[in-house]
Amino acid sequence: MLAIRHETIYRYTAPLTYTIQQLRLTPRHDAHQHIKAWDITTGGRCHAFIDAYGNASHTLTVNGRHNEVRIVAQGLVDVAPLYCGRLPARESLSPLVFTVPTGLTEPTDAVRQFASQHLGTGARSGALMALADAIRGSVMYQSGATGVTTTATDALRLGYGVCQDHAHLFLACCHSQDIPARYVSGYIHAGDTDHAESHAWVDVWVDDVDFSGWVSIDVTHAQFTGAMHCRLAIGRDYDSAAPVRGVRHGGGTETLTVRVDVASA
Template identity: 25%
Template sequence: MALFKIVHITKYQYNWPIKESINEIRLFPHNFENQDVLQYELLITNNPEVSFSTDYHGNRVGNFNTLDAHTEMTIESRMLVRVNHSLKIPDFEHSYIKDLASEKEKNINLLRLCYPETITKQETILDILNEIGCENKTIIEIAQQCNNYIFNHFTYTKGITNIETTVDEILDHKKGVCQDFAHVLLQLVRTAGIPARYVSGYICPNESGLRGEGATHAWVEIYTPNQGWLGLDPTNNIWTMDNHVKLAVGRNFIDCTPVKGTFKGLAKQTLSVCVSIGYEDGRHFEEINDVALEEVSSEVQEQLDYIELLHHQQEQQQQ
């Protein structure tokens, strides 16, 4: 069992004022049998009214608008969470894929979570499963060996992928970060017939030196008949532990995006994320990451360059 005080700060900055910013956030930690949310606080620049709802996957969702012109927006999420993953132990699960048949018939969501994405390199996925050999193996064995394959054949490398990177691209260069490995694992286990979902959250640092620690993290949960959802972390080739804190679940990253939105205005935006984690014993960890955003189109870039030129000319005239 572990207790964490987590502060997650998302900061958007714009090089020119924008307005009518409309946003959707999934920054609310799950209350479930392995995790208790003891305290939670949400702070947003200019204190807009936030409306709350629950999405199809059971995540709490917040929506808010900022209508006035602004060049910066900060969303700060503060939480105190207690985690106990030892309540579920994968070694106790000895079920097979055929044992899922009746549950898939009763639960349409489980059936949907069995469908892999449509990709061009599905043959590569089938080749990996053939190499692993899924026949006569339990759900746990198949999932664990898929997890192991990703860990041993893919290289953890920051900066070469972004939220738009596809499974096909990841299979090509065999490099990426936690969300990339989670998407590949989803493709593998779903193709094998195991219901699986993407999980967004945090992996809190300890002495183990796990990859991805201290920042927002991603992993996969597979469904088993006897224990329900069990978490697998392909980035570290482990089952989820007490330092995995869960925020949201869904079919993929898009369903779990912590913050997404749109705005009116012509401006370049930058995004930085700071995650601060405090422990019961007084230790503290903090990490700041600049997030790679999708490049603006050439047409928008030309307009931005023109605005910069006009602004520069006005400054020269005023001197």
Template identity: 30%
Template sequence: MPVFKIHHITRYEYDRPVKESVNDIRIYPYQGPDQEVLLHELNITTHPEIQTHIDYWGNKNGVFNVLQQHTQLIIENRLLIRTVAPAQLRINFHGSFEQLHQECDNQLQLLELAAPDNISRQAGIIAIVQELHKPGKSVAATVEYCSEYIFKHFKYNKGITNVNTTVDEILQHHAGVCQDFAHLMLQILRTLGIPGRYVSGYICPNKNGMRGEGATHAWVEAWLPGYGWAGIDPTNNVWVTNTHVKLAVGRHFNDCSPVKGTFKGPAKQQLSVFVSVSYEDGQVFEEINNVHLNPHAGEQADAPADKTFAQQQ
């Protein structure tokens, strides 16, 4: 059972003082049977009181305010996590679509997660669905084929997409990063009637190496009949076992954003994100991202400026 040490620092810097910073964070480890939290330390500039609650999707959220003037806001998160999922999953490859529909019947959240978004290029999604969906193929086999299709037909390319990139744009680029591949896979699965949810977290070091390891990451969980939620990572074309640490789930990235917030003040902001993941054998992966934000945010002194950002790689 691997143990991972994760150090995650989110740093906002402002070119002049701001105030009334109100923030919503989803950086608490997801409570589930596949991971154990051995240590969690959270340090925030000015040490504000944090109000926590469980949201609609089962995530632990924290809300805090920094009312006084400040020129930087640092959110430092330290985790020690043991992943207890088996390295080899016993996925149910016999569950049929008929069984899936029976399980979803009258389950509001599953029905919600099985409804595709209304997008302009849905015809492109339907073309993919027609290639993936074969009569008699199980739900799990279809999900696995979907992951393989994205892995083979879409290029992993940093820097061409951002947090606001749509599935329409991903289909146009035929490229993106893990967040994009997760959103694309969800649209395909939901068009097939398979409930799927977006997952944010970390992908941890392993001997073979994977795209995005040592950084924040995104993948998908699909509902398999006779099994339940199963994680699958289209960026790496693998079922999720004990090398992924889960933070939050939702319908899309916006439900899982590590930090959302606003502030008041005529300031421009800069954001950097540092992530370090240490494996129990001493191997360490580190990454620093300078995240692009709206350069004009906060130019009106009394207008709240948004500082939601994406970290997914």
């Protein structure tokens, strides 16, 4: 069982008159993951809906003058271990939905060359894990080295990045060989590592001898995901699975503070 608390605070140097944000801050109802308790607290009004990828989502609107937007999501989630990262079958979307590149995951010539060097036999778990290991070795983890607009090719060229860059490069390599792969946002019980507890990884469609389906891989750690990974949302890239995205009217300069705490319960 994971106890999770995620606080996001936007502060502004001048008053806003309107804020609208899309929140993907509720863990997914997947076969191996069950919410025991969950709550989202914020000012304004929240409208719940399910997005195109099956993610539990909310639209937050704040009207009137305000200098701050504070969002707190917290609760308890029971996550079962996965055998070799294999996700139990419970899908409504075709895997082919996740073969379409985006601006962040476009397989350029540099990415195609990298994939041809490291992906090997294609959609087999061993080959895909070897790709994850190659990405971890080629794009060193460095907090703050990149931003949310950094593409897979940018991260490969820079040689530095964070979990979302690792995920985007993995997706781009898979797309270069028409292998379905998708972005996952969520949380990790990081233990003694220096990686943030707000995390991102990938699901990839494998065709192993004894299994055909989605396998979840933490590219940053080059390992299969398991009971320490809580899934928030899936999408084609960061933009379609981001925990918080929105626009505002007014506000001047924005300062963002995020704190995520994940512990065993």
